[in-house]
Amino acid sequence: xxxxxxxxxxxxxxxxxxxxxxxxxxxxxxxxxxxxxxxxxxxxxxxxxxxxxxxxxxxxxxxxxxxxxxxxxxxxxxxxxxxxxxxxxxxxxxxxxxxxxxxxxxxxxxxxxxxxxxxxxxxxxxxxxxxxxxxxxxxxxxxxxxxxxxxxxxxxxxxxxxxxxxxxxxxxxxxxxxxxxxxxxxxxxxxxxxxxxxxxxxxxxxxxxxxxxxxxxxxxxxxxxxxxxxxxxxxxxxxxxxxxxxxxxxxxxxxxxxxxxxxxxxxxxxxxxxxxxxxxxxxxxxxxxxxxxxxxxxxxxxxxxxxxxxxxxxxxxxxxxxxxxxxxxxxxxxxxxxxxxxxxxxxxxxxxxxxxxxxxxxxxxxxxxxxxxxxxxxxxxxxxxxxxxxxxxxxxxxxxxxxxxxxxxxxxxxxxxxxxxxxxxxxxxxxxxxxxxxxxxxxxxxxxxxxxxxxxxxxxxxxxxxxxxxxxxxxxxxxxxxxxxxxxxxxxxxxxxxxxxxxxxxxxxxxxxxxxxxxxxxxxxxxxxxxxxxxxxxxxxxxxxxxxxxxxxxxxxxxxxxxxxxxxxxxxxxxxxxxxxxxxxxxxxxxxxxxxxxxxxxxxxxxxxxxxxxxxxxxxxxxxxxxxxxxxxxxxxxx
Amino acid sequence: xxxxxxxxxxxxxxxxxxxxxxxxxxxxxxxxxxxxxxxxxxxxxxxxxxxxxxxxxxxxxxxxxxxxxxxxxxxxxxxxxxxxxxxxxxxxxxxxxxxxxxxxxxxxxxxxxxxxxxxxxxxxxxxxxxxxxxxxxxxxxxxxxxxxxxxxxxxxxxxxxxxxxxxxxxxxxxxxxxxxxxxxxxxxxxxxxxxxxxxxxxxxxxxxxxxxxxxxxxxxxxxxxxxxxxxxxxxxxxxxxxxxxxxxxxxxxxxxxxxxxxxxxxxxxxxxxxxxxxxxxxxx
Numbered sequence: 001x002x003x004x005x006x007x008x009x010x011x012x013x014x015x016x017x018x019x020x021x022x023x024x025x026x027x028x029x030x031x032x033x034x035x036x037x038x039x040x041x042x043x044x045x046x047x048x049x050x051x052x053x054x055x056x057x058x059x060x061x062x063x064x065x066x067x068x069x070x071x072x073x074x075x076x077x078x079x080x081x082x083x084x085x086x087x088x089x090x091x092x093x094x095x096x097x098x099x100x101x102x103x104x105x106x107x108x109x110x111x112x113x114x115x116x117x118x119x120x121x122x123x124x125x126x127x128x129x130x131x132x133x134x135x136x137x138x139x140x141x142x143x144x145x146x147x148x149x150x151x152x153x154x155x156x157x158x159x160x161x162x163x164x165x166x167x168x169x170x171x172x173x174x175x176x177x178x179x180x181x182x183x184x185x186x187x188x189x190x191x192x193x194x195x196x197x198x199x200x201x202x203x204x205x206x207x208x209x210x211x212x213x214x215x216x217x218x219x220x221x222x223x224x225x226x227x228x229x230x231x232x233x234x235x236x237x238x239x240x241x242x243x244x245x246x247x248x249x250x251x252x253x254x255x256x257x258x259x260x261x262x263x264x265x266x267x268x269x270x271x272x273x274x275x276x277x278x279x280x281x282x283x284x285x286x287x288x289x290x291x292x293x294x295x296x297x298x299x300x301x302x303x304x305x306x307x308x309x310x311x312x313x314x315x316x317x318x319x320x321x322x323x324x325x326x327x328x329x330x331x332x333x334x335x336x337x338x339x340x341x342x343x344x345x346x347x348x349x350x351x352x353x354x355x356x357x358x359x360x361x362x363x364x365x366x367x368x369x370x371x372x373x374x375x376x377x378x379x380x381x382x383x384x385x386x387x388x389x390x391x392x393x394x395x396x397x398x399x400x401x402x403x404x405x406x407x408x409x410x411x412x413x414x415x416x417x418x419x420x421x422x423x424x425x426x427x428x429x430x431x432x433x434x435x436x437x438x439x440x441x442x443x444x445x446x447x448x449x450x451x452x453x454x455x456x457x458x459x460x461x462x463x464x465x466x467x468x469x470x471x472x473x474x475x476x477x478x479x480x481x482x483x484x485x486x487x488x489x490x491x492x493x494x495x496x497x498x499x500x501x502x503x504x505x506x507x508x509x510x511x512x513x514x515x516x517x518x519x520x521x522x523x524x525x526x527x528x529x530x531x532x533x534x535x536x537x538x539x540x541x542x543x544x545x546x547x548x549x550x551x552x553x554x555x556x557x558x559x560x561x562x563x564x565x566x567x568x569x570x571x572x573x574x575x576x577x578x579x580x581x582x583x584x585x586x587x588x589x590x591x592x593x594x595x596x597x598x599x600x601x602x603x604x605x606x607x608x609x610x611x612x613x614x615x616x617x618x619x620x621x622x623x624x625x626x627x628x629x630x631x632x633x634x635x636x637x638x639x
Numbered sequence: 640x641x642x643x644x645x646x647x648x649x650x651x652x653x654x655x656x657x658x659x660x661x662x663x664x665x666x667x668x669x670x671x672x673x674x675x676x677x678x679x680x681x682x683x684x685x686x687x688x689x690x691x692x693x694x695x696x697x698x699x700x701x702x703x704x705x706x707x708x709x710x711x712x713x714x715x716x717x718x719x720x721x722x723x724x725x726x727x728x729x730x731x732x733x734x735x736x737x738x739x740x741x742x743x744x745x746x747x748x749x750x751x752x753x754x755x756x757x758x759x760x761x762x763x764x765x766x767x768x769x770x771x772x773x774x775x776x777x778x779x780x781x782x783x784x785x786x787x788x789x790x791x792x793x794x795x796x797x798x799x800x801x802x803x804x805x806x807x808x809x810x811x812x813x814x815x816x817x818x819x820x821x822x823x824x825x826x827x828x829x830x831x832x833x834x835x836x837x838x839x840x841x842x843x844x845x846x847x848x849x850x851x852x853x854x855x856x857x858x859x860x861x862x863x864x865x866x867x868x869x870x871x872x873x874x875x876x877x878x879x880x881x882x883x884x885x886x887x888x889x890x891x892x893x894x895x896x897x898x899x900x901x902x903x904x905x906x907x908x909x910x911x912x913x914x915x916x917x918x919x920x921x922x923x
Contacts (some may be wrong), residue, residue, distance in 0.1 A: 017816075034884065046690070048786055049698045104765035110757030110822065112775045112782060119769035137779065143697070144782060155756035167752055198737045225691040259671020263713075267695050375696065377669060379716055486681035530686030533652065534738040537685035 009193075009466055010462040014207040016448045017192055019179050019234060022050035023142075023215030023437030024417025024444070026149035027102075033156055033171045037452060040172050040205060041153075042194065044214075044229050047175040048150045050216050051227045052437065055142025056268075057126055058134025059438070060431035061099035065116050066123040066132035072096040074130055079432060080616075082128045083396070083425020084566045085581055085624040086247070089401040091423040091607045095432070096438045102438035103135050109152040111144055113137055126428040127271070139368050145434055170589060177203070179233065180542060181469040182210060182241045182413070185459035189241070189412030193469040197539065200329025200532020202473065208458050209448040211406070212238060213401060213441065217251075217554075220499035220547045221392035223266045225257055231543040231549035234419035237550060238399040239589040240596070243408040244602075246421040247584045248397035248550075249557035250567040252428060253502040255331035257391025258324035259348035264376045266391040269351065273369060273386075274323045276354035277312055277359075279383070280334065282342035288349075288579050289322035292333035302324065309412075318335040328569055329504045331390040338389065348389030354382055382454050390502045394433065396424045397557070398565055400586060405447030406440055412451060412459070426566025476541040479527035485540040487525060490607075492519055492547055500555045505571045509559040516552050553587040554600045560585055561601055576627045583603065607632075641667045645725040646675065646718070648687065653737050659727065660684075666717050672728065673701050673712035676740070688739035696853060699787030703740050704729045709789040710852045731792040746804065747788050750812045754837070757819060758827040774823040781818040781862055783854045784811060788857060790848035796841045807838035810848035810858050817862035820869065834870045839863070 016032045018025045021043035033039045043050070062075040075096040080087050103121065107113070113135050114122040122526040124611045137144040157167040164170070176197035183191040183204075191206045214234030218226025235245055256269040260285045274280075282288045290308075293301045302308035308321030323330070334349050344350055353362055361380040363370050366381070373386060398421030401409055404415045417437045424432065476485075490612040501511035523544050528537040563577035564570045584603050610632050613621070618635040630636065644666045662683060664675055673691060680687050691701040694713045701712040706720075706727050720726055732918015734742035790810040796803050808816075816837060828921040833839040844867075846859040856862075 022802050045692055045698075046700065046744070049692050049700050051693070053698050053785070054693055054695065101765065104768075108759050108765050110759075110819075112770075112779050112822065112827075114779075115770055115772040119771050122772075139783070140697075143785065147782060147784075149758060154752055157752060158756055161752075168864065198741070198743065227689060227695075227698065262667060263669060263671040263674045263716075264695070330649060374715060376671070376714055376716075478792040484681075484685070487686070490681075528685060534688035535686045536680055536688060 007027060009202045009470060010202045011204045011206065012040065014038050014205060015452055016040070016209045016211065016445075017205050018211045018213060018445075019041060019046070019192070020213035020238070020417070020419070021047055021173065021175070022052040022150065022215055022417060024419075024441035025050075025436060026146070026153060027210065027438050027441030028211045028213055028414075028416055028445035028448070029171065030149065030152055031158065031442045031451050032209075033448035035446065037209075038170050039447050040174060042177045042192070042205075043173060043175040044178050044197075044233070045176065048146060049171045050146055051229055052146045052434070053143045053243060054225070054227060055145070055434055056139040058124055058136030058141045058354070059099070059103055059145065059434040060126070060129060060133050060429065060462050061103040061135055061435055062096065062131075062133060063100045063103065063123065063135070064131075065118075065119060065120040066117045070131040070133060073102075075099070075133065076612070077615055078129050079429060080425070080430035081620075082430070082432070083426045084576065085425065085621075086250075086565065086584075086605065087302060087425030088403060088422030089606075089612055091440070092425075093612060094443070095436060095557055098439045098442075099435040102435065102442060106145070106438075109148050109155070111148040113144070115322055116294075120468045126430045129431065134431040139606070140471070140519065142434065145437075149336070174203070178539065178542070179237065180473055181465075182237050183461045183465050183469075184241060185461070187242075187411055188459045189410060190459035191461045193202075193466065193473075194541050194542075195532070198534055198539075202470060204461060204469075206458075206461050209412050209451055211444045212413070212419050213417050213444070214419045216418040217547070217550045218392045218395070219543075220492060220496050220551045220554075221251075221501070222493035223257060223259065223389065224392040225254065225266050225268050226392065229505055231324065232546045233543070234295050234415065235398060235550045235553070236546035238408060238410075238413065238415060239553075239587070240593055241410050241413055242588075243413060243415075244400045244586045244588045245397060245553055246400045247426070247557075248395070248421075248553040248587055249585065250396035250424075250426045250565075251392060251554060251563050252392040252394040252396065252567045253327075253331050254393040255327050255334055255390050256351060256388040257393075258373075258377065258386070259389040260344070260387040261345035261377055262346075265346075267372070267376070268364075268391065268393070269372075269386060269388050269454075270369060271327075273351060273353055273366060274364065276353065277356050278323070278351050279321070279386075280323050280330070281350040281352055283344055283349075284342055286342075288337055288342070289330070290296075290424060291331065292321050292336075293325065294329060304551045315376055327462055328502075332569060334389055335502050341523065343389075344387045346387050350385040352385035354384055355446050359383075370594045379610045391502075393495075394418065394428055395554075396426060396428055397421045398553070399467050401440075402447075404443065405450065406444035407447050409449065412455075414444040414451075416440040421514070424569060452629075453618060473542065474539055476526055476528045477532075479525055482525045482527060483522050485528065485544060488519060488522060488538050488544060489540060490548070491515075492544070492551060495517050495519075496551050500551070500558055503569050503571050504609055506559060512555045513559070514553070516548060516555060519548055520552075522628060549589070556600045557585045557587060576624075578624060582626070582629070617636055620623050641665055642722050643882060644675070644720075644722065645687070646679070647725060647727045648679065648684075648740070649727075649729040650684075650687070650739050651736060653736060653743075655736065657736070657739075659729075665920050667784070670717045670865045671712075671713055672717065672726070675713060675717065675726075676728070677706070688737070688741045690741045696894065697785060698741070699785030699853075702731055702787045702789050702792065704731060709823050711787055711789070711853050714853055731788065733792040733794075733798045734788075741860050746787055747791055750808045750837075751815070753808065754812055754888040755832065756813050757822065760824050763824070768824060770823040777861065778818040778821045780856055781814050781821075783856055784810075784814065785854060786811065787853060789851040789853065793847045793851045794842075795840075795845070795847060797862050803838070803841060805861070810842070810863065813837060813839055813842065813861040813866065814856070814858050815868045822865065829865075830870050839866060839870065842867075864865055
């Protein structure tokens, strides 16, 4: 029974708590509910506003509607290549195999994807995918995904209403609710604690299974395409509950985000601008990318502006312009131009299509970009250049999970979606995020239900734990305003952006860790004004500790990994090192003399199952693997 | 190019007590109203309540009334105001205030739950759904909705008449019914639903909802009027008949211009077990 001994806290009891209401959380909740569990969804924002709505391109799934040669094996290979073979291969396998089913079932929930002439789901091309593979709805696929899942939740609530007379008897959404702490009894999860944003009221949930589906960490960086919620809450909750984070050094930066005006800093500018003729220029008007063609690409890229310009009309007889180098190369070049003082006033470079294409062409080919700049920035991209720079986009790292059940090392704790780590290795392919949410959201819901079926006795939440969580949340009210939460947040973002950003160096990351340690001392001194009801200053004060610990994990792992791979680029170790492919870095929280400290450890990457290994040609594997790892390949087994 | 602007922001709580609080605040070039609210939070009013998420016009969270006009604050540029103009921000008027600029929009979630969900066709397995693009175009327009509730807020049926709220779903959810009615594979008859359960009859097509829609969805013309037509469709109505003829001709011209298939083309088999006249768009 719910313990009511703490008067200021309202208690609820559920089978499964799902923290987060994006694609992964909603899919997990649907699965757990359909397996007969009573489920509460705890959502930091309003129901239906999750960051998933920001996804544009599509959902990668090898349905083979556009090209019948596509299948899960091709998708698997593409995913592993994209992640530079650091991916958890079992996750990549499950993802590639199950994505089509997860997309098709969305249609039974009412989703309306764009269609092929045969009436099937249309699929589009995307970077790194060998065949057209992304199910999409124009450029608003994420919105379609979230709305479809939201409406499926409602549909299940209607079924419950017909049976019990109560829409919320078996599946309830607590929206604008922030979880601040997880509870355990012994090793096992027992519940969660948090507050209702509108009222500031504290709630304690008694539940033996918790699914983390809180998304990413982008708000630790100054320039990001991520929305307000992305403060690493799930990453931090998992750490504090005793779970491990892996691959935290891998953060994806997209080379072209908007940087000016400030109101839109970080919003993505599609690669199609460059694909359709846009060029990058520095403050001196120089098309600087020609100075940044690395040796390995020298054969494939144009060395003069004339040749690059001819490529758009005659790709067979000319080489590509260097604006179309891989994303990490372009991001690195932009970063260097700005560092050397040739940036634009707002700290980016210029992306110019206005001087190169007609107004009609731009408006026809890039309607959403035209609209985005016109509405948000008052910039007419048909007459003026855009200002762009790298923007923090996605974290590959996250909570370490068992691929099949999405369970963590903490019994009763599960994680799915961006908050989970491993699936994407060192770099995620476009389109693989939405499919990840569905595949592993579903598996997490099923994993939680199975865990409950095998559970002997329900772990209990103690009064002491509730009192401690309550006291922690109340702290900012008793501190008398020495530090301002908004100021500290800006300093944290500046530190991560400048020192652990797109290009990293040992001395800078050491400096970042020093500044983070200082922030760690200052955050407890943040005071807030006003009451508990919808008080953003208070909320930020609580979010700061999550952003801090996640930032420490990123900086420590990034300092440790002495190579460049995917979303981790070291100025001082610019090459990929096959020995590092076998190494994963994990972060955990250990009790130290001054409270809990992040501890970094190495762990080996499990060897790929032989039938999956054999899906690749030996020559390709040689680029990534050490010689002694290649022995088991089919080519070596003397046919 | 920064300047100092005068703002008046409504501050108050769920008791309904509150007042406009004046602020002088810096404005930098290129900013939107939400940037200014954030600056107020960071520098002058740390507890100023505002709801926002993406700040890119995609999530529909930051709805408020700016100088009395229902707007997304993230999509309202400061350059649209005079520098000496006092800018007033108040919460959505139709919904109860939680605090400052944040309102309780749960009315919308209650209404959403009252609309019967998508009713999938029986015997069609996942992966076997077939629909032609021409048939999904119309419901897809409505699925662009970001649920900012500006249409719900501005619709005078509920904005000025609290007592209509129980009977009236509002434009967003009447549009949802239209969307499901136009879904090529939905098997539920929704015409009586709209009129009798959700208050379609209250709508007198003043198009206020369409005017405030940040997604530029033609809520009135493409969802509400066709839904009204469908409700009366069972009886012969010469005006509706004439309207449909005109609509069809315009649509055909538009389709020719955009290279889309004519409505008269049978199109590929879409797998629906329903007769063609109950799955096609109005006028087919």
